[in-house]
Amino acid sequence: MEKNISFETALKKLDEIVSKLEEGNLPLEQSLLLFQQGIELSKMCTQKLSGISDKISILTKNPNGVIKETNFK
Amino acid sequence: MHLKTLTVSELNLYIKRLISSDIILNHVSVCGEISNFQISSNIAYFTLKDAKDAISCIIYSENLEATGFIPQDGMNVIISAKTTLYERDGRISLNVYKIELSGEGELYLAFQKLKNKMLREGLFDSKYKKPIPAFPQKICIITSLSGSVVHDIITIAKRRNPGQVLTIYPVKVQGIGAASEIIDAVEYVNNRDDIDLIIIARGGGSMEDLWTFNDERLAYAIFNSKIPVISAVGHETDYTIADFVSDKRAPTPSAAAEISVPNIADYKKEVAKLTERLYFGINYIFSGSKSKYDNLYLRLMHLTPRDIVKAKENELKYLTERLITRMEDSLLSKQNQLKGLNIKLKTLSPYSILDRGYAIVKKDETIAYANLLNQGDLLDIIFKDGKVKCITKEVDVYGEKHKF
Numbered sequence: 001m002e003k004n005i006s007f008e009t010a011l012k013k014l015d016e017i018v019s020k021l022e023e024g025n026l027p028l029e030q031s032l033l034l035f036q037q038g039i040e041l042s043k044m045c046t047q048k049l050s051g052i053s054d055k056i057s058i059l060t061k062n063p064n065g066v067i068k069e070t071n072f073k
Numbered sequence: 074m075h076l077k078t079l080t081v082s083e084l085n086l087y088i089k090r091l092i093s094s095d096i097i098l099n100h101v102s103v104c105g106e107i108s109n110f111q112i113s114s115n116i117a118y119f120t121l122k123d124a125k126d127a128i129s130c131i132i133y134s135e136n137l138e139a140t141g142f143i144p145q146d147g148m149n150v151i152i153s154a155k156t157t158l159y160e161r162d163g164r165i166s167l168n169v170y171k172i173e174l175s176g177e178g179e180l181y182l183a184f185q186k187l188k189n190k191m192l193r194e195g196l197f198d199s200k201y202k203k204p205i206p207a208f209p210q211k212i213c214i215i216t217s218l219s220g221s222v223v224h225d226i227i228t229i230a231k232r233r234n235p236g237q238v239l240t241i242y243p244v245k246v247q248g249i250g251a252a253s254e255i256i257d258a259v260e261y262v263n264n265r266d267d268i269d270l271i272i273i274a275r276g277g278g279s280m281e282d283l284w285t286f287n288d289e290r291l292a293y294a295i296f297n298s299k300i301p302v303i304s305a306v307g308h309e310t311d312y313t314i315a316d317f318v319s320d321k322r323a324p325t326p327s328a329a330a331e332i333s334v335p336n337i338a339d340y341k342k343e344v345a346k347l348t349e350r351l352y353f354g355i356n357y358i359f360s361g362s363k364s365k366y367d368n369l370y371l372r373l374m375h376l377t378p379r380d381i382v383k384a385k386e387n388e389l390k391y392l393t394e395r396l397i398t399r400m401e402d403s404l405l406s407k408q409n410q411l412k413g414l415n416i417k418l419k420t421l422s423p424y425s426i427l428d429r430g431y432a433i434v435k436k437d438e439t440i441a442y443a444n445l446l447n448q449g450d451l452l453d454i455i456f457k458d459g460k461v462k463c464i465t466k467e468v469d470v471y472g473e474k475h476k477f
Contacts, residue, residue, distance in 0.1 A: 007208050011340070014347050021354035028362050035355040042348040049337050049344065051236035056227060059213075059242045059261075067261060072241055 007048040014041040085160040098156040132169040140172045142281040148183045149175040197317045203301040209270040211238040215258045216274040217246040222326045229330035234337045246275040252288035259294045274305040274326040286313035305329035427457035444470045
């Protein structure tokens with residue numbers, strides 16, 4: 001599974017996998033594979049949600065009109 | 074009277090003097106409609122007209138700042154001005170030092186006029202509205218650093234998602250040049266590739282204060298932005314052209330943060346719920362398979378030869394037991410029979426009669442009949458307690474009648 005998918009995509013995929021698994025009419029091996037993917041997605045989502053950043057920046061124009069991005073506060 | 078011939082410059086100078094010495098023309102108050110309004114660096118030009126005539130006007134930015142709103146074409150205003158002549162082209166112009174709206178509803182009318190025009194052009198069409206990303210990577214807040222707007226948005230954004238990346242583009246949000254600064258900001262952000270949402274925000278104020286957001290050029294800049302724009306201007310009851318043309322209107326700057334930044338706690342709950350369902354789902358499938366397996370195992374065990382053998386073993390055991398019982402029964406009865414026969418045999422033995430007082434006559438063999446003997450035969454008579462040797466003296470065989 002690709003690592004760089006967005007949170008939204010990961011959440012949507014997880015939702016789909018859960019629904020598929022809940023239908024319960026898949027062979028055991030395939031169910032296990034889905035479960036594994038689901039766990040990976042769940043971890044990925046949790047990781048993405050637990051990110052904390054102080055990334056607040058400010059865009060300021062210097063006298064030459066060039067805009068620079070610096071940390072805010 | 075013959076007047077001296079004048080040069081153009083001399084004439085213009087004369088007119089200029091005449092105008093400036095006139096009390097009325099020096100402090101004239103004129104009402105009319107603004108048209109061709111244009112701002113350059115520190116001066117604005119427009120034409121004031123009525124149904125018939127027109128006159129050109131200029132206003133310096135410091136005077137324009139003081140009006141509290143940006144004049145727009147179509148506005149009915151009362152201007153206070155000094156009449157001047159531009160000698161270079163002999164044109165009379167009004168040097169405006171004050172612009173007032175001619176009526177209370179004038180700004181509102183101008184707003185309605187612009188709004189209707191843009192509505193007709195289709196700028197507010199919902200088909201042009203871009204979706205707001207559910208998880209914006211980086212939000213650019215275009216607003217003024219003064220006031221609480223920046224602080225409010227950051228506080229709410231961080232509360233909802235501590236990981237939200239934000240950048241601030243400080244601009245003037247009121248007065249001359251404000252619209253241009255916001256337009257520049259929108260265009261600049263559109264040339265970056267890291268920002269996927271713009272919030273244009275301003276705190277509350279009067280309609281004049283918010284007038285920047287009714288600028289037609291700003292409306293087009295917002296319309297043309299490839300990045301979705303949320304407008305958050307003034308209070309909930311304030312509507313500006315920017316609100317109509319942006320992809321989403323937030324009633325207040327704080328609300329813009331609520332709308333644009335996902336609440337991580339909700340998503341955490343959702344992920345937890347989905348994960349729980351995932352475990353439950355696989356467990357359900359497992360237990361289903363397990364019980365199916367158990368069931369089959371049980372059925373298989375019933376079919377195994379072990380059971381058949383066991384059944385046969387049991388049968389064999391039963392039969393063996395029966396056999397032994399039978400044999401024992403039969404043996405016992407035989408024994409009983411033998412005992413009976415022994416008793417019978419004893420009773421039938423010739424010797425048993427000796428007990429009852431009889432004796433046995435023997436001549437080598439037992440003699441049962443008298444006619445087997447002759448006179449002189451040597452006999453043994455056997456009693457219970459001994460035997461006697463005798464000689465036959467006379468044989469007398471009974472006739473038929475006398476036989477016992």
